[in-house]
Amino acid sequence: MSRAILALALVATAPAVAAEPAPAAAANHPLEFIDTSFENASPLWYDFAPDGTVLVHLLYDHERSSPNRAAGHIHFQLQAKPGSTLTLEFTNLDNVWNGVSGSVARELKAVVISENGRDWKSVSLESLPTNRVRLHVEMPGPRLYVARVEPYRLSDLDRFLASIRSDPLVQITPIGKTVQGRELEIVRVGNPRAPFRVFLRARAHAWEPGGNWVVEGLVHRLLKNDADAKKYLERYCVYILPMANKDGVALGRTRFNLEGKDLNRDWDKPADPILSPENFALEQWLEKMIKADQTPNLALELHNDGNGLLHVSRPPVPELPRYLERMATLEELLRKHTWFTEGSTKESFRNAGTLGEGWLERFHIDAAVHEFNCNWIAGLKDHPSARHWQDYGEKLATVFYEYFGSIKP
Ligand SMILES: [Zn+2]
Numbered sequence: 135m136s137r138a139i140l141a142l143a144l145v146a147t148a149p150a151v152a153a154e155p156a157p158a159a160a161a162n163h164p165l166e167f168i169d170t171s172f173e174n175a176s177p178l179w180y181d182f183a184p185d186g187t188v189l190v191h192l193l194y195d196h197e198r199s200s201p202n203r204a205a206g207h208i209h210f211q212l213q214a215k216p217g218s219t220l221t222l223e224f225t226n227l228d229n230v231w232n233g234v235s236g237s238v239a240r241e242l243k244a245v246v247i248s249e250n251g252r253d254w255k256s257v258s259l260e261s262l263p264t265n266r267v268r269l270h271v272e273m274p275g276p277r278l279y280v281a282r283v284e285p286y287r288l289s290d291l292d293r294f295l296a297s298i299r300s301d302p303l304v305q306i307t308p309i310g311k312t313v314q315g316r317e318l319e320i321v322r323v324g325n326p327r328a329p330f331r332v333f334l335r336a337r338a339h340a341w342e343p344g345g346n347w348v349v350e351g352l353v354h355r356l357l358k359n360d361a362d363a364k365k366y367l368e369r370y371c372v373y374i375l376p377m378a379n380k381d382g383v384a385l386g387r388t389r390f391n392l393e394g395k396d397l398n399r400d401w402d403k404p405a406d407p408i409l410s411p412e413n414f415a416l417e418q419w420l421e422k423m424i425k426a427d428q429t430p431n432l433a434l435e436l437h438n439d440g441n442g443l444l445h446v447s448r449p450p451v452p453e454l455p456r457y458l459e460r461m462a463t464l465e466e467l468l469r470k471h472t473w474f475t476e477g478s479t480k481e482s483f484r485n486a487g488t489l490g491e492g493w494l495e496r497f498h499i500d501a502a503v504h505e506f507n508c509n510w511i512a513g514l515k516d517h518p519s520a521r522h523w524q525d526y527g528e529k530l531a532t533v534f535y536e537y538f539g540s541i542k543p
Pocket of ligand 1: 339342437438
């Protein structure tokens with residue numbers, strides 16, 4: 135295009151853009167602002183539909199060299215006239231997962247709201263056609279937080295680690311850094327000479343805080359210093375990577391690390407130290423443990439989704455029968471000692487590259503992904519809350535005790 139024609143084209147289009155009227159709905163709207171400036175807030179933009187509905191456009195995060203993208207982390211503060219009723223509609227829920235389009239709208243059934251960012255209550259969402267969901271809220275005061283599930287921020291982890299750091303049963307060891315240089319740590323609880331070791335990782339996916347509350351519950355139970363805690367720790371020692379995707383949590387991302395890598399993928403091969411430093415650090419730690427004859431006997435990768443299943447992958451490995459038998463034992467104990475009722479994945483299930491499948495394939499460790507349903511806890515007939523997940527973590531102490539009691543070192 136010549137310069138003259140380009141200039142003409144600009145003249146022709148510019149007035150049309152300038153003349154587009156601002157939606158009248160915004161003028162006297164009770165919503166003053168949506169604040170996303172704080173820790174773990176979800177990046178988004180918003181505008182107003184003619185009927186006054188606030189259209190909240192969540193931003194996707196994208197996977198490197200992949201069609202995969204994810205939105206669905208929700209955490210922001212509404213600032214609006216007290217007593218006013220707001221209708222919010224969430225868009226951009228068209229995620230791509232394992233290369234397949236799939237809207238997260240089907241999984242998104244509830245959010246939580248809070249005036250102070252500490253005490254939350256669940257609110258159901260209304261499902262709309264074309265992959266949108268709607269929220270109706272009344273403003274109890276000038277400010278109201280809205281989140282997908284009760285948030286667990288980096289500052290919550292820091293507070294938790296500070297509260298247990300001086301306990302003689304706890305050792306917190308730095309193992310490496312995230313893409314943005316945040317320190318990753320392994321929290322050891324108990325005696326490393328105990329006959330069994332269990333490893334847990336939480337928060338590979340930034341939007342999924344349930345695992346962090348579970349970890350808190352488990353650690354608090356083991357540090358109670360009563361007869362049961364002593365009995366548990368004589369049998370097993372716990373190793374935890376409490377927040378794998380710290381950068382994503384800090385910045386309010388949904389799934390991937392800041393290099394666009396999914397930290398619950400690629401475990402079928404050695405970790406990339408540049409693109410997935412979070413996994414590389416963990417892999418180095420694991421290899422040291424294996425060399426020191428301290429291989430974890432069980433590894434659980436903790437997640438949130440809309441189903442809450444135990445993911446038992448079936449890669450073609452010789453130890454598969456042993457693995458399946460032990461996972462059946464684990465499931466039985468979860469049903470017996472916790473509110474778990476969701477069950478495990480079907481026989482045809484595989485999810486290649488997850489920590490569950492990859493650690494079994496490469497390191498012969500009995501490993502599984504444990505999802506926690508973020509909409510509903512069927513076993514309690516209640517909405518999930520931090521308190522419920524902490525309670526689950528406390529009960530895991532007994533589950534591990536009996537699980538290791540059922541297998542030979
Ligand atoms: Zn996940």
